[in-house]
Amino acid sequence: TGSTRPERILAAVQRKATKGDARSVVNTIDQYCRYQEWAMNVGDEKGAILDSIVCEVKPSVMLELGTYCGYSTVRIASMLPPNARLLTLEFNPAYAAVARQVIAWAGVEDKVVLIEGPSGDWIPKMKEEFGVTSFDLVFLDHWKDRYLPDTKLMEECGLLRTGSILLADNVICPGTPEYLEYVRGSPRYESKYFRSHLEYTRVEDGLEKSVFLG
Numbered sequence: 001t002g003s004t005r006p007e008r009i010l011a012a013v014q015r016k017a018t019k020g021d022a023r024s025v026v027n028t029i030d031q032y033c034r035y036q037e038w039a040m041n042v043g044d045e046k047g048a049i050l051d052s053i054v055c056e057v058k059p060s061v062m063l064e065l066g067t068y069c070g071y072s073t074v075r076i077a078s079m080l081p082p083n084a085r086l087l088t089l090e091f092n093p094a095y096a097a098v099a100r101q102v103i104a105w106a107g108v109e110d111k112v113v114l115i116e117g118p119s120g121d122w123i124p125k126m127k128e129e130f131g132v133t134s135f136d137l138v139f140l141d142h143w144k145d146r147y148l149p150d151t152k153l154m155e156e157c158g159l160l161r162t163g164s165i166l167l168a169d170n171v172i173c174p175g176t177p178e179y180l181e182y183v184r185g186s187p188r189y190e191s192k193y194f195r196s197h198l199e200y201t202r203v204e205d206g207l208e209k210s211v212f213l214g
């Protein structure tokens, strides 16, 4: 029984990244996934777009759907002010275990709440369990067939307010057709496509930014 890809990514971080330096953790994972083995992190190119939107929105409370190894979690948390909170959902225990260690190595654990479990179970509990009123920004990057049902669930649970922003990864590759049709066709959203590439490749992909209009 050899190691898993997330375990090898964690080993690279603990070997090469400076402890407490979030940017060096991000750069180490990008280097590893570009030159050693591909992994489904949002990556450096789309990551720069994510950074610009986090900086623009300056969220106090943010939700990430899909943690994996914690690459985007660390990237986002490094951009947040001290009192801001990033809640991140991951239902694979092995991935969550790696992410906790990557987040700790980066020194951003004070800004991050990693919740282990399925989005469908936890979104309805956000208010009562975590005192969330609404999310300023949501990064959708979990299984692509969950983007639409979870968006509708957030609407129903009153977790989106006028001006809340949804930022969805992979709207071209692997693609999220039903979600894209919904946010682009609904009068309740103002949507914009940011063209980029699938992480660490030349394949077209992009992020869709959708503002909830209430």
Ligand SMILES: C[S@@+](CC[C@H](N)C(=O)[O-])C[C@H]1O[C@@H](n2cnc3c(N)ncnc32)[C@H](O)[C@@H]1O
Pocket (backbone or CB within 6 Å): 040, 041, 042, 043, 065, 066, 067, 068, 069, 070, 071, 072, 073, 089, 090, 091, 092, 095, 117, 118, 119, 120, 141, 142, 143, 146
């Ligand atoms: C593409 S990876 C996340 C990558 C991460 N956002 C990054 O850029 O570093 C997708 C992750 O979402 C998790 N996932 C998929 N569906 C989920 C769900 N319904 N609830 C919680 N986690 C889910 C998977 O286990 C996987 O780790």
Ligand SMILES: O=C(c1ccccc1)c1ccc(O)c(O)c1[N+](=O)[O-]
Pocket (backbone or CB within 6 Å): 040, 041, 042, 141, 142, 143, 144, 169, 170, 173, 174, 199
């Ligand atoms: O679905 C895949 C996938 C499909 C097949 C093989 C590997 C990954 C994927 C690819 C790029 C992503 O940025 C991403 O978020 C995902 N994902 O799993 O959520």
Ligand SMILES: [Mg+2]
Pocket (backbone or CB within 6 Å): 040, 041, 042, 141, 169, 170
């Ligand atoms: Mg993705």
